[in-house]
Amino acid sequence: MALKPDRMNAMKRNRTPIGWVIALPVALALAACSGGEQKSPESSVVEGTVHVCSSCHGFNGRSISPTFPNLAGQQFEYIVEQLKAFRDHTRADPHAHTYMWGMAARLSDGTIDGVANYFSGQEPASATPGDPVLMAAGKKIFQEGIADPKRTVPACESCHGDKGQGAGTIPRLADQHPGYVEEQLHNFADMARTNEIMHFNSENMTLEEMREVAAYVGSL
Amino acid sequence: MGCVRVGAGLRHIIAVTGAAAALFLGIQSASALPLYARQTGQQCAACHNGFPELTPYGRLFKLNGYTFGGGQSDLPPLSVMLIPSYTHTEVGQNSPAEPSGAAKHYGPNNNFAIPQSGSLFYGGVISSDLGIGAFGQVTYNHLSRSFAWDNTDIRWAKSTQLGGETVFGLSLNNNPSLTDLWNSTPAWRYTPWVASGLAPAPPMPTMIESGFTQQVVGLNAYTMWNRLVYAEIGAYSTLTKGTDSALGVNPTPTSSIKGLAPYWRLAFQPQWGRSSFEIGTFGMAAMINPGRVTGFGTDHKTDIGFDTQYQFLTDQHSISAQASWITENQNLTSSQAQGLTTNSNNHLRSLNFKTTYYYDQTYGATLGYFRIDGSGDALVYASNRTFSPNTTGWIAELDYIPFNHGGPDIWPWLNMKIGLQYIAYVKYNGAYSNYDSSGRKASDNNTLFLFDWITF
Numbered sequence: 001m002a003l004k005p006d007r008m009n010a011m012k013r014n015r016t017p018i019g020w021v022i023a024l025p026v027a028l029a030l031a032a033c034s035g036g037e038q039k040s041p042e043s044s045v046v047e048g049t050v051h052v053c054s055s056c057h058g059f060n061g062r063s064i065s066p067t068f069p070n071l072a073g074q075q076f077e078y079i080v081e082q083l084k085a086f087r088d089h090t091r092a093d094p095h096a097h098t099y100m101w102g103m104a105a106r107l108s109d110g111t112i113d114g115v116a117n118y119f120s121g122q123e124p125a126s127a128t129p130g131d132p133v134l135m136a137a138g139k140k141i142f143q144e145g146i147a148d149p150k151r152t153v154p155a156c157e158s159c160h161g162d163k164g165q166g167a168g169t170i171p172r173l174a175d176q177h178p179g180y181v182e183e184q185l186h187n188f189a190d191m192a193r194t195n196e197i198m199h200f201n202s203e204n205m206t207l208e209e210m211r212e213v214a215a216y217v218g219s220l
Numbered sequence: 221m222g223c224v225r226v227g228a229g230l231r232h233i234i235a236v237t238g239a240a241a242a243l244f245l246g247i248q249s250a251s252a253l254p255l256y257a258r259q260t261g262q263q264c265a266a267c268h269n270g271f272p273e274l275t276p277y278g279r280l281f282k283l284n285g286y287t288f289g290g291g292q293s294d295l296p297p298l299s300v301m302l303i304p305s306y307t308h309t310e311v312g313q314n315s316p317a318e319p320s321g322a323a324k325h326y327g328p329n330n331n332f333a334i335p336q337s338g339s340l341f342y343g344g345v346i347s348s349d350l351g352i353g354a355f356g357q358v359t360y361n362h363l364s365r366s367f368a369w370d371n372t373d374i375r376w377a378k379s380t381q382l383g384g385e386t387v388f389g390l391s392l393n394n395n396p397s398l399t400d401l402w403n404s405t406p407a408w409r410y411t412p413w414v415a416s417g418l419a420p421a422p423p424m425p426t427m428i429e430s431g432f433t434q435q436v437v438g439l440n441a442y443t444m445w446n447r448l449v450y451a452e453i454g455a456y457s458t459l460t461k462g463t464d465s466a467l468g469v470n471p472t473p474t475s476s477i478k479g480l481a482p483y484w485r486l487a488f489q490p491q492w493g494r495s496s497f498e499i500g501t502f503g504m505a506a507m508i509n510p511g512r513v514t515g516f517g518t519d520h521k522t523d524i525g526f527d528t529q530y531q532f533l534t535d536q537h538s539i540s541a542q543a544s545w546i547t548e549n550q551n552l553t554s555s556q557a558q559g560l561t562t563n564s565n566n567h568l569r570s571l572n573f574k575t576t577y578y579y580d581q582t583y584g585a586t587l588g589y590f591r592i593d594g595s596g597d598a599l600v601y602a603s604n605r606t607f608s609p610n611t612t613g614w615i616a617e618l619d620y621i622p623f624n625h626g627g628p629d630i631w632p633w634l635n636m637k638i639g640l641q642y643i644a645y646v647k648y649n650g651a652y653s654n655y656d657s658s659g660r661k662a663s664d665n666n667t668l669f670l671f672d673w674i675t676f
Contacts, residue, residue, distance in 0.1 A: 048348075051284075051379055052288050052290075054385075055276075055277050055280040055281070055288070056276075056277055059384075059385060059446075059447075064491045064492060064493070065276070065491075065493060065494050065533070066493065066494060067494060067533070067534070067535070094535065094625075095535075097263065097625070097626070098262065098263045098265055098266050098625065099262055099263075099266050099277075101261055101262075102260045102261020102262035102263075102266075102290040102291050103260075103261070103262070103290045104290070105261045105290050105291060105292045106289065106290055106291075106292065179494075183535075
């Protein structure tokens with residue numbers, strides 16, 4: 001007899017709509033995902049790849065962490081070249097090894113073109129003004145280079161453009177994360193990232209000068 | 221009545237799907253899918269800040285159903301984990317023959333366990349087109365010489381646009397909070413991650429911390445909007461005694477959930493620069509038949525937790541901190557009627573905190589703190605002199621992860637964490653000294669633990 005009230009209570013408690021609590025979001029999820037237009041297999045692959053890229057490079061190629069470069073508005077040819085370099089392991093800096101070798105390993109040329117087309121077509125990230133003193137010093141190096149009897153550092157803008165916009169396989173630097181640019185200059189100087197021209201350009205820069213240039217291009 | 225039918229139907233679906241999933245895992249384990257590092261072609265450090273803590277990218281990998289690809293390996297989606305260890309406690313334990321004594325096969329102190337445990341993992345993408353992936357684990361406990369299923373999480377996930385990126389997902393799993401993305405909730409929290417099985421360990425007393433681990437099957441639905449807001453709800457049902465036995469879980473001391481036990485989770489995750497922050501709440505409620513005994517009414521436990529996490533990750537320097545606080549209210553109608561508790565209502569609170577520093581994702585140091593406190597009960601805590609569960613302590617750990625950026629050429633997917641850990645108890649089972657009426661002090665349980673966590 002003692003069980004009876006308890007069973008009744010249990011039945012009442014079972015009326016709490018736990019089933020609906022689960023079923024409703026499941027139904028919403030299925031409904032949300034079932035619609036949409038048909039996509040070609042290639043565009044679906046590109047879309048899926050861009051989704052994975054955005055895990056680190058952010059929505060629309062505008063990343064949050066300076067560990068990962070902004071890709072929005074980057075030069076199409078540069079993205080293609082870099083993805084192929086990751087795929088072929090010819091770009092082998094530490095981050096390439098940690099993240100990008102795996103990411104690019106199975107990308108076809110068509111998917112690489114599609115991904116590059118997507119990111120190059122996105123509106124660039126906002127400029128991030130930094131320390132005015134750093135930016136002023138960086139602007140001078142960016143526009144004039146360093147003319148020193150013992151070393152030569154050419155002006156960055158001679159290749160990357162006066163607004164850091166890049167051209168073809170020469171990357172856009174404008175609005176890039178200063179932390180990322182600084183790290184790449186280290187990589188070029190140390191030959192961790194192989195590029196003869198950039199090694200020549202960066203090997204005579206001090207760490208402070210790298211920081212200054214990075215601060216300036218981030219503000220463009 | 222409609223609601224009752226839906227509830228019963230769901231329980232049936234969960235039970236059947238769980239059984240099917242277990243069978244599926246057994247059958248499909250030889251399919252040619254690589255495990256996570258091989259599947260993605262990435263180093264462990266991409267997803268882990270000193271494993272198993274997840275980086276922001278690791279969280280998205282899990283959120284999206286373990287389906288991200290990239291790697292070129294065609295090896296089976298299996299991995300092995302081995303943990304050899306050495307344990308020293310400040311004062312040895314009683315002989316194995318005595319109650320609460322040392323483990324069978326081992327001495328009272330200074331024990332090598334080679335290995336302490338070994339696990340076989342099945343994981344990775346099952347269907348990238350459908351967005352289905354899995355994490356599955358079977359563990360051999362060398363201390364008890366027994367096999368059992370371990371954490372299992374089979375997911376479906378789909379991304380769409382609803383005013384921002386919105387990921388929807390479903391998870392079939394066997395451990396409340398196993399689905400979570402942050403390392404501040406019970407399943408993936410540092411308590412520590414690897415603890416000695418041959419020393420008194422920090423207790424995890426609340427239901428959501430350990431009450432139904434691997435004794436339930438749950439179906440959870442989750443969503444994350446704009447990588448900012450995460451919400452999840454689920455319902456758990458206990459397995460039958462027969463299923464428990466078949467999966468290696470000793471059913472004798474287990475309790476059963478009456479009906480379905482709801483689980484909920486809400487988290488907010490702002491990110492800026494190299495920093496990510498999370499603050500959230502989680503909880504679970506269950507009507508429980510203690511010892512699976514019916515006829516005495518049910519206990520009703522409600523756990524409500526709050527958690528937070530902060531990570532600052534750079535290539536060389538990484539800092540993370542996690543904290544959780546759980547309060548559990550226990551209505552013990554059945555337990556009291558069965559003579560298992562003195563009180564009709566008890567409460568428990570559990571506080572955990574840890575912070576970790578890693579250099580180059582290779583050298584790490586962790587400091588943790590734990591505190592359990594709750595109402596005293598002369599029957600629940602009968603072996604404690606004060607009848608109190610209160611336990612407090614600190615954990616310090618040094619780690620060396622030589623292969624976090626890739627293993628040796630012969631097997632690049634080898635990873636290894638060599639750790640030296642010390643747990644210092646300030647209070648144990650309700651007292652600083654003589655907590656067991658036999659003169660044992662809390663500090664007698666202080667544990668030095670050396671381990672090698674090997675995965676390949």
